[in-house]
Amino acid sequence: MVLVEHYQWKVLDLSWNHFVGSVTSDIHALSSLRVVSFAYNYLNGSLPDHGLCELKNLLELDLSGNMLHGTLPDCLKYLSSLKLLDISSNQFSGILMPSLIANLTSLEYIDFSHNIFEGSFSFSSLSNHIKLEVVRFRGDNDKFEVETEEPIGWIPMFQLEILELSNCNMNRYKGRVLPGFLLHQHQLQEVDMSHNHLEGKFPNWLIENNTNLEVLNLRNNSFTGMLLHRNANMLELDMSGNRMIGTIPDDMQKFFPHIQHLNLSRNSLSGAIPSSLGDLRDLRVLDLSNNELSGEVPKGLFTNISELFFLKLSKNKLQGQVLSGNLSLGKIQELHLDSNCFTGKIANEPRKYNNLMILDIRNNFFTGMIPGWISNTSELSELVVRNNSLEGRFPCGPTLFTFLDISQNSFSGPIPSCLNLQYVKHLHLGSNRFTGSIPNSFRNLTYVLTLDISNNDLSGRIPKFLGELSNLRILLMRKNKFHGSIPKHLCQLYNVSLMDLSDNSLSGSIPNCLKNITGPSYLAFLKRTISWYPMSSSYDYNSVLQRWQPAYVNNQGFETQDEVEFTTKRLFLSYKGGILDYMAGLDFSCNKLTGEIPQQLGFLTQLLALNLSHNHLTGPIPVSFSNLAKIESLDLSSNGLTGKVPSQLIKLTSLSTFNVSRNNLSGRLPEMQAQFGTFTEASYEGNPLLCGPPLMKKCTTTNSQLTNPSDEEEDNDKWYDIDMTFFYGSSGSTYAVFLLGFVALLYINPYWRKWWLDMIEDYMFTCYYFLYDSVSS
Template sequence: MLDLSSNGFGDESLPSCLFHNNSVVEELHLSSNNLKGSLGFVAGLCKLRKLRHLDLSMNLIDNIHWPCLSQLNSLQALYLRQNQISGTIPFFVSNLTSLVELDLSRNKLDGVVFFSMFANLSMLEEINLSNNRELEVETEFPTYWIPSFQLQSLKLGNCELNKRTHRNIPSFISTQYNMDVLSLSYNSLQGTIPFWLFYNATPSLRSLNLRGNHFHGPFLDQPFKNETLKVTYLDISNNNIEGQLPRNFDVVFPDLEYLNMSTNKLEGFIPPSFGNLRFIATLDLSNNYFVGEIPYRLTQNNTDLISLILSNNYLHAMPRNFNLTGLQVLSLDGNIFTRPFPITPSSVPSLLLLDISRNSISGNIQDWLPSTFPYLVSLLMRENHFVGVLPASLCQMQQLHYLDLSNNHLFGSIPSCLNNITSWLEDFRFSDLGIEWNFNGEEDAFNVNFATKGNIYSYEGLPLYHMTGIDLSLNQLTGDIPSQMGELRALHSLNLSHNSLIGYIPESFQGLENLESLDLSHNKLVGMIPPQLIQLSFLSTFNVAFNQLSGKIPYENNFATFNKDSYIGNLGLCGPPTEVNCSSTTQPHHKEGDNDEEQSLLDNDLFFYSYVVISYLLGFWAVIAPLLLCRNWRRKYYRVVDGCIDWCSDRLFWCLYYIKNRHW
């Protein structure tokens, strides 16, 4: 066995002595290099007649000489995943009669491959052709073919499966009695999930992924039997499965560790039997039509729950006692909860991500967060009815990456202690907390929905690791922006818009070196835009519209890319990109913390009352003075007044006369 993986080898940098006819190498690992698959390189590989295991995964191979490789009759494992191989899979592969494992996933394969070409590979146990979007895999033609193999793992996700034959689940699977893993995700498969997939075939099936297809009807299309299945991983999300779930779910799937039924049309109550799934670690029932209360047993320490995702349903209540010591992710956003949850650091001591956004929860935010969650990474509470001031206890959440309290009724000032949160001061990875990022290596267990740059983004995978943000917009916050916020060097997004903040934009914001989005619009900020902000090289979204800012707009570096919409509603601002020219007199720049700050003339109370008095005097004497100075004007004025009085008296007389006659 020779392992040369994860170096920097190209085709020509491998030693030539490696490839000779008398080589005794049986297992060769060359993954994660810079190999391109030149003809000379492949010809050298084909001399290794005793080769049983070949791993060329994660290289830059764009072509492969299949006729040559097909001569390696001893080859048992061929890994070519995550390269740039194009074209179709030739029939030569069927000559590899000793083949046990074949992985061609994550390439650029296209054309049509008839699965019957593998029929005579009696040793074949694992095959992975997934993530070749242009590759057509046809399993139903010819109509009758009998596989000689017994697969343990079949992965055909994200390719064109049975495009020419009604997009059904491959029928040959019913003959695979040793199958442990089956992944047919994102294949546009249609119809109902066949009952035989669970009961009449694949009795050893443990992992089933049917995510992202067009399956419809109930789950399943026949009544559940009280027969125990061995499935531990089940994903039927992003389909059109409808109806209610069976009550005896725990009896049929007692060993479930991962269950994802999100984005379907399931309805009714969440079966209480879910609380009996002892090994369940991830449960995702989001984006359905479930109603009622979260089952009591599901919120107790009866399970191994790490991630509970119930977003976007019609749930309205939670049991009073909540106790899940291993829970790390709790997503209840987009429901109709109205009361605060019985969640405390003692009931969920391991909680990392909490999302209760888009509900109708009311109450004082200080009462809702009576103490800190020491490991909390994401706190999302937007679009509720919370009131009160921002509690200083937030500053004790040292690992906080995402804070979204927008669109509530919070008031008071922004705590000046936010610079105590270390994750906003320096780069920090979730992995330092030991969080379970993936389950079964296929899909991320969760994501975070966070608004920045004017849009809501769903962060998962690597972007989730690095993103940080604060959103306190759409509240009634007052007071100055704390200068200490300029110390949050690792912050990527800051939104304080639509509040009643006063004072100046802190010059300390020049320290937000990783900031990409800054929104301070719709406040009452005054003074100049600090020219030091042009040092923020990553800033791509900037908005200070509808404040009371004045002075010249910085127009260098990134600031030269912002249009006038970023500054609209500030009558005192001048210079590009606005059309207002700055005067030759430079306006004084107000420093933060000065006690002798000057007020503008228009904001002075003395100026306002003086203006009212002067306007009254001018208006009064503009009418009275001509009458005193000119006799003819006085006579005309008196005649007009007398005429008005006569007209009104006449109308009043006839009105009374009419009423009197009508009464009689």
């Protein structure tokens, strides 16, 4: 505990340490304290009813960045001298009582962000505060609402400079309107009302009334209209995720001449990108993605804006040879041009791409070869050129890729073994024309999470060293020419969740040891921030405690999301991002696998999809498959499986696709209960010995007894597990009945009796002369 003098104030500042435990009630003994900070430690527990509340002289209280929970003590309202109260980033819960803040009329700075409060909080409880400068409420759940319109027409006595009401379900039951009290605010420098689903036209009046406004964040609302008012001080504007239509104003530089961060993504903006954006000389971040923009990209975006380092134009209708000409990217570090209609070649001018770290041009129409500088730059770490018309051999070089996706092009030749893939996490080489075998350099993929080499002309055996890639989560090798058996070394991929070896020429049996694959132990595909571009307005709250706080925290660059394709429920689908942490499937279909299906596959309880179809598998369907509680798609069709369809599979309540057609299965089908009540005849066709609904063939007593034992019998009953006393008794009775019937027939019919006696006589003479001749000789 540190007690120091600071301008005649007594300060206890224990922030940014590793303290644990709770806030002690003994702190009341330090009654002369003016400033207390326990910020960013590991404190937990609830605040005591006595302790802090006795510090009547307290001016600043900062408890942010801990794990404190429970409700706020009502006695805090007696700290009448309090100017700063920051309890953000904790786990405080319950209803935030308006009376608690209403009585603290000396407050200048409030931050209640990132807690789990519930209920409604009326902003009008602050109406009598005359000193308020900063109010921050950032919600983290859907149970907290900020109401600003009750009572109707209330007028604040304060003039805010910072207002953050993000994700607060603002005015949920009042039409989701913009707060009316803002009409009386004229000193605002930062406004963040993102993620509130607010409606109405773009509030140009807010910009007009607050000439000092530097940061305006209205992200993820439902505003319409367009920006129509000039503000020379605006540094950051985020209108992404709204309903803005029309074109981007041609004279944007007149509205916001010094704008640094501009985000208009995820709207319905159309028309061309105005060349005037190239006159925004201070622009650093520009995001116009997910709109309906068309035409060519103005060259001024690349040549005129010397400070631009983040440019995202993804998912529009833009066209032109954007990377082909004499174009310098300046300081641009992240360039996202994906999902447009761009054409042409990538220029081979490395000096113009010196600062590039991320290049994403997927889903376009780029042609030609990849220039050599791609593999020889020191900065580039993520390259995504998926789904273009690029061709030739991929160049070698020392570039340290962490994300490399060149799939769905026409690259040819062997897979380059000279690439520096030491730190690559996601490697996508699928759907090209690569030939040869898997290079030995793949031994070094120690960090790889996704390895996709599917749909090429690769051949040879699957190398054993793939089993040593301990971090591997997704292995896609379908549609190649691999032969030989499935290496048992793949059983060492304990963390793998998707494995697709389909459409090859693999033979032999399915390894029993696949049961060792336990599935992922941690989430690897979550959307992660890799860069953060804070904007600080000129506002600076004067306090003893340091108040460095970026004005805006949504300008983030995210790690490129991984995307793979996998067949499940008979559909070849694309899965992207965080869903890959929950996908689990095994596809060995369309090979030449033999032997029985291992019972051990029933231990892979994490599986959502299992496809063993179109092989030469024999034997029964394992009863252990009833343990696959999460399975949604099970395809065993086109094999040589025998026996019954186990009735225990009825327990698979998540199963939506089931196919055992074209096998040699027999007997009564499981009852049409639960999910099995949804399967049609198509799931069982090509098995002539199956019977029962949904098939038209009914089960008779005979075929039911011979081919389908009762449900009470165990599926592993053997042919010799019968009652021998019953067997001998029934056999003797059958013989006696036959013999008596034959004697009776001879007695009744004299012709048959004479024929029988003559046959016996001839037989006796034949035996006699045979024996006589044998002895005489």
